Amino acid sequence: MELVCPAGNISMLKTAVDNGADAVYIGFKDDTNARHFAGLNFNDGTAQKAVDYANDRGSKVYVAINTYPQPAGWSRWQKAVDVAADIGIDALIVADTGVLAYATEKHPHLARHLSVQGSATNAEALRFYKQQFDIRRAVIPRVLSMAQVKRLAEDSEVDLEVFGFGSLCVMVEGRCLLSSYATGESPNTCGACSPAKAVRWVETDNGTECRLNEVLIDRFAVGEKAGYPVVCKGRFNVDGHTYHALEEPTSLNTLELLPELLAAGVKAIKIEGRQRSTAYVGKVTRVWREAIDSCQMNPEAYSAKPQWMQDLASVSEGTQTTLGAYNRPWQ
Amino acid sequence: MRLSLGAIQYLWPHQTVEEFYQIHANSPVDVIYLGETVCAKRRQVKISEWIDLAKELAKSGKQVVLSTLTLTEARSDMAGVTRLCHNGDFLVEASDMGAVQLMADQSLPFVGGPSLNIYNAHTLKLLHKQGLTRWVMPVELNAETLKDILADAEAMGIGDKIETEVFSFGHMPLAYSARCFTARFRHLAKDDCQFVCQDYPEGLAMDSQEGQAFFTINGIQTQSGRIQHLLPHWQEMQQIGVDIMRLSPQPDHMADVIGRYAQVIHGQSTETDIKLWLNASACDGYWCGQPGMDYIAVDG
Numbered sequence A: 001m002e003l004v005c006p007a008g009n010i011s012m013l014k015t016a017v018d019n020g021a022d023a024v025y026i027g028f029k030d031d032t033n034a035r036h037f038a039g040l041n042f043n044d045g046t047a048q049k050a051v052d053y054a055n056d057r058g059s060k061v062y063v064a065i066n067t068y069p070q071p072a073g074w075s076r077w078q079k080a081v082d083v084a085a086d087i088g089i090d091a092l093i094v095a096d097t098g099v100l101a102y103a104t105e106k107h108p109h110l111a112r113h114l115s116v117q118g119s120a121t122n123a124e125a126l127r128f129y130k131q132q133f134d135i136r137r138a139v140i141p142r143v144l145s146m147a148q149v150k151r152l153a154e155d156s157e158v159d160l161e162v163f164g165f166g167s168l169c170v171m172v173e174g175r176c177l178l179s180s181y182a183t184g185e186s187p188n189t190c191g192a193c194s195p196a197k198a199v200r201w202v203e204t205d206n207g208t209e210c211r212l213n214e215v216l217i218d219r220f221a222v223g224e225k226a227g228y229p230v231v232c233k234g235r236f237n238v239d240g241h242t243y244h245a246l247e248e249p250t251s252l253n254t255l256e257l258l259p260e261l262l263a264a265g266v267k268a269i270k271i272e273g274r275q276r277s278t279a280y281v282g283k284v285t286r287v288w289r290e291a292i293d294s295c296q297m298n299p300e301a302y303s304a305k306p307q308w309m310q311d312l313a314s315v316s317e318g319t320q321t322t323l324g325a326y327n328r329p330w331q
Numbered sequence B: 001m002r003l004s005l006g007a008i009q010y011l012w013p014h015q016t017v018e019e020f021y022q023i024h025a026n027s028p029v030d031v032i033y034l035g036e037t038v039c040a041k042r043r044q045v046k047i048s049e050w051i052d053l054a055k056e057l058a059k060s061g062k063q064v065v066l067s068t069l070t071l072t073e074a075r076s077d078m079a080g081v082t083r084l085c086h087n088g089d090f091l092v093e094a095s096d097m098g099a100v101q102l103m104a105d106q107s108l109p110f111v112g113g114p115s116l117n118i119y120n121a122h123t124l125k126l127l128h129k130q131g132l133t134r135w136v137m138p139v140e141l142n143a144e145t146l147k148d149i150l151a152d153a154e155a156m157g158i159g160d161k162i163e164t165e166v167f168s169f170g171h172m173p174l175a176y177s178a179r180c181f182t183a184r185f186r187h188l189a190k191d192d193c194q195f196v197c198q199d200y201p202e203g204l205a206m207d208s209q210e211g212q213a214f215f216t217i218n219g220i221q222t223q224s225g226r227i228q229h230l231l232p233h234w235q236e237m238q239q240i241g242v243d244i245m246r247l248s249p250q251p252d253h254m255a256d257v258i259g260r261y262a263q264v265i266h267g268q269s270t271e272t273d274i275k276l277w278l279n280a281s282a283c284d285g286y287w288c289g290q291p292g293m294d295y296i297a298v299d300g
Helices: A010-018 A044-056 A071-086 A097-106 A123-133 A146-155 A178-183 A255-264 A278-297 A306-314 B014-024 B047-058 B075-085 B097-105 B121-130 B143-155 B181-185 B231-240 B254-265
Strands: A002-006 A023-026 A060-065 A091-094 A111-114 A137-139 A159-167 A171-176 A199-204 A207-212 A215-220 A236-238 A241-243 A250-253 A268-271 A320-322 B002-005 B031-034 B063-067 B091-094 B110-112 B132-136 B163-177 B204-207 B213-218 B221-229 B244-247
Touching: A002 A010, A002 A159, A002 A278, A010 A023, A010 A044, A010 A278, A023 A044, A044 A060, A044 A071, A060 A071, A071 A097, A071 B143, A091 A097, A097 A111, A097 A123, A097 B121, A111 A123, A123 A146, A123 B075, A123 B097, A146 A159, A146 A255, A159 A255, A159 A278, A171 A178, A178 B163, A178 B213, A236 B213, A255 A278, A255 A306, A268 A278, A278 A306, B002 B254, B014 B031, B014 B047, B014 B254, B031 B047, B047 B063, B047 B075, B075 B091, B075 B097, B091 B097, B097 B110, B097 B121, B121 B132, B121 B143, B143 B163, B143 B231, B163 B213, B163 B231, B163 B254, B181 B204, B181 B213, B204 B221, B231 B244, B231 B254, B244 B254
Parallel strands: A002 A023, A002 A268, A023 A060, A060 A091, A091 A111, A111 A137, A137 A159, A159 A268, A250 A320, B002 B031, B002 B244, B031 B063, B063 B091, B091 B110, B110 B132, B132 B163, B163 B244
Antiparallel strands: A159 A250, A171 B163, A199 A207, A207 A215, A236 A241, A236 B204, B163 B221, B204 B213, B213 B221
């Protein structure tokens, strides 16, 4: 089972490699990837350094080109694919069917993974991507339960990668347009969800208001911890009740499910968080490296150590850590 | 320009569904999409009943298309999609790549739904090779981008082989989840949801704390709070190459809305205002290259 860790810059990449990541995924400094944030990501030069550093130490580098190009920007996505191929990366992580077609035709020997943004949740969809683009792996949306992941692994010949840890999208990835409805920019089109330039914090006598393109997303009392106004994580009014109508700020942790994921034949665990810090990557990679090694050595005796859970809790966003959708009992 | 009636996004009782289609069998829409596209648990109308209804409606001269589930999770969800794709008579609107694959396996034509994520002509071309003959543009794209996509499609030699449909009226589908937000509102677990979404035939309004309409909760789906209304743009749409305007069903005044759209696109009226028949404000921001919730057009 491969451990796939995030890197938003070269220091995070080195930290991930040094702490035992089997592979590190990165993106370029533009809207071709789903973490298009200021100050984040790699240019051609730093990406080459990343590949050299990782490969010299036995780790792989994957490049996420996982947004959906429109005609006006198409050449940027083509260039991203070409640059990734030139610097000798180990696999592309792609969402758009057009980009997959381009990569397959132009660089047939470069491995292709289907991004979580491709939204494939069933074996027939995976068969589509396998037949058309001979994808080697698919990253599975965080909406599936453990039992569903297990069945998908049985039903599909495509290797599966699942999210192990990080912030949690409550909506199925690649099919959430809430951000562009409010701001004009979405993960699919711009690689941005609830973009910082649309966020405004307002101090009032009653506490702090946060607004996204002027829509009030949440209001925090004095002393209350204020989270980033991701559009789905606000408190809204439904029929006179004000609450987290869609999602409470939580993060995903599947450390306890590791033996089940291993037994299901899941081939890789992905850690979310290219936008987080070097310290985050170091700590999370270390814990998961230890956990995967321990689980692979003796799955029956495996249990998530309290120290691991504590370390992960200390870097979690939001106050609680859940199993996400994986623990739904009814499917 | 033609009109289509999109699949009902809400959970309406079986009888309401039947009555709705009895009324619209004779309405001025050219295409009717049928099926459950939102939640696999909703089986008030069984798949065999959707197919029977399709046969009935086809007699009235409409083109009937069966729409598949957008988010499938369990094997049983996919079994339902497979039955629709193997119906043997009707065109299918594929709402995910799994349904695309099932249609391609049979070398049958299909419509690519709005959640297929077709953002460029390269994707359109590849799906056309698999059998796509019509596509519904992702709701977040704008007029300029559509113009570019269709120009590229033309240059690729597929321009006249594919019809273009745009979601033009109704609460827009914006997101899908494994969780049910209607059940959450009612403090029920999803596996014991008691189909409470049936209590909200036009969804549940989710407003900002200042009372601004923002989103609409519809089970596992999140819709726009405002109602897409593109009739004021219909001539521009026609010029760009849109073949079909999709109208999404609402429980009340649907016949009035369809009537107004039909009159305008058939040149019998220039009055595009439909405020009287809406339970929320209109929007057209996406089409105009702005945030989707904005309303740019001036009715007249």
